[in-house]
Amino acid sequence: MESLKNTEYYSDQTLKNWIENESMNEALANKADSIRRNIYGDDVYIRGLIEFSNFCKNDCFYCGIRKSNKNVERYRLLPQEIIDCADIGYKLGFRTYVMQSGEDTYYTDDMIVEIVEKVKENHSDTAITLSLGEKSYDSYKRFYDAGADRYLLREETSDREHYSKLHPSFMSFDHRREALWQLKEIGYQVGGGFMVDSPYQTTENLI
Template sequence: MEHLKNTKYYSDEILKDWIENESLNETLANRADTIRRNIYGDKVYVRGLIEFSNFCKNDCFYCGIRKSNKNVERYRLTPQEIIDCADIGYKLGFRTYVMQGGEDTYYTDDMIIEVIETVKDKHPDTAITLSLGEKPYQSYKRFYEAGADRYLLREETSDRKHYSKLHPSYMSFDNRRESLWQLKEIGYQVGGGFMVDSPYQTTEGLIKDLRFLQELEPDMIGIGPYLSSKDTPFRDFSDGSFTKTLRLVSILRILFPYALIPATTALGTINPLGREMGLKAGANVLMPNLSPTMYRKQYQLYDNKICTGDEAAECKACLSLRVDKSGYKIVTDKGDVITRQTDLAF
């Protein structure tokens, strides 16, 4: 593989070969791991995931908690329950919380701000990441001013036609993109990302995803294989490729040396060693679940999701052991981006 420099200028032909060529997994992973170790060493940052609601106003065709799914047992955490999850996480050593839910209109901006301000007041050495979907600009701004540090908003696809095949007509491709730019303008550390092998996806579409991320230059990039849910219109589509997803994790590390890239739960769902292999492919973040155990099975974006029965302490202890065995080390740290350079040479 040619020497890394000015990664923005890898041609579409090179990216196409990397995406499609199964024989490159090991080569790309080794390159990505070298890059990651040069910047972050063997550190793996953990984020405490709090899935606080599985209500959603949207009807995305691929998602298990879409509003039309009548087979979901819906739940909501109260603001105090969300705060309690953060308190438990703090005692376990978590210094970043990811507050994630469907696009649930029950929660007013004031309710979200109450949670942010309370957690930051009690634990000022922590970072709060929000994953609440598309909101008005003023809502994003108020959350940021209340103390939220990061915002995750996966674009899922950067191809307009592909977007229209994954979402109902009332959902807007342009609004999704505009939201990401607004979050950057406000000052958030921004996270984007996409599914791998979602229905109707093409290699050309994946290259568009990579090019859009190069424009956006997000701090965090989360990807995972498409996993089907039996209660969606896409129930008969096959799950995404595990090996292609690993290649794309490596490609992201090569294109974005500085980025915080999670080894996602979806990787661990499709392969028992998926998260460890994701770390070896260039990822450096894990997101154990801090949600109350009684609700975890209800937050089913896809079928057969792992870790729905583990207590938070058990989940973190298990992950620590598995990460150590893989040659990395979980650290108690907010885990901010170390450098913003995109054209580092190694």
């Protein structure tokens, strides 16, 4: 068994051994905790999550709010209700908001811009993260210019074949990646990443 060295790169086989060998769990957790402490110390970062719609035009096979799921009680918040949530959160001490929804076509770019601008107008010392799914470059740019600071868009998997098992054929692995590069180019702090234990996931997918 290789020791956990202070380096960023390990062979695929080493990673496979670590992931699949449960006896390594404690050592890996301790190493991760050490890295976390070196970077963040013991600070706790709190975000106010405003889940404002669970309607979605997509049909991702793993997702509970996929459009074909008829057992979901759907809801939408009005723009003013979203702004009100931010006001309440501010009074409670939140200074970062994550505004998240399914890919809901009800909300136009003008509506999102209005919400972001109003929250920033009311609370200039806050940061806003949007998580609205795949949009056009122009939409991303408008949201950023309105005051959005960050954008969360999960890549979900870095393996093209695995991606095709999680999504219908009209969704594109390349388009998702291109969206992430566009967000970074515009100037957002970008959150991405993959899901752990998603359907059909293999150790090789994680690596």
